[in-house]
Amino acid sequence: MGVKLGLREERRPRVFENRVLRRIFEPKRDEVMGDWRKLHNEELHNLYSSPDIIRMMKSRRMR
Known part of the structure; x- marks a missing residue:
């Protein structure tokens, strides 16, 4: 049983993650x-x- 996320639900956290990583790695x-x-x-x-x-x-939503 897979958990489905919409494109918007996937895009926003990914953009946030990339922004944080860019600040860390300069x-x-x-x-x-x-x-x-x-x-x-x-x-x-x-x-x-x-x-x-x-x-x-x-993985956390499946729990």
Whole structure:
């Protein structure tokens, strides 16, 4: 029995999680241009090894 979340219910917590992770891991200097840039979502999740927030929400709703 899977727990269904709507797109809006999934998007908002994911955006919040990414915003918090960007603050924790700070901007990165671009190797080619030398400018500062925000980390991409995939880079954030590679740095942060915990399961994503949507998976956590679904597992807690099943209890």
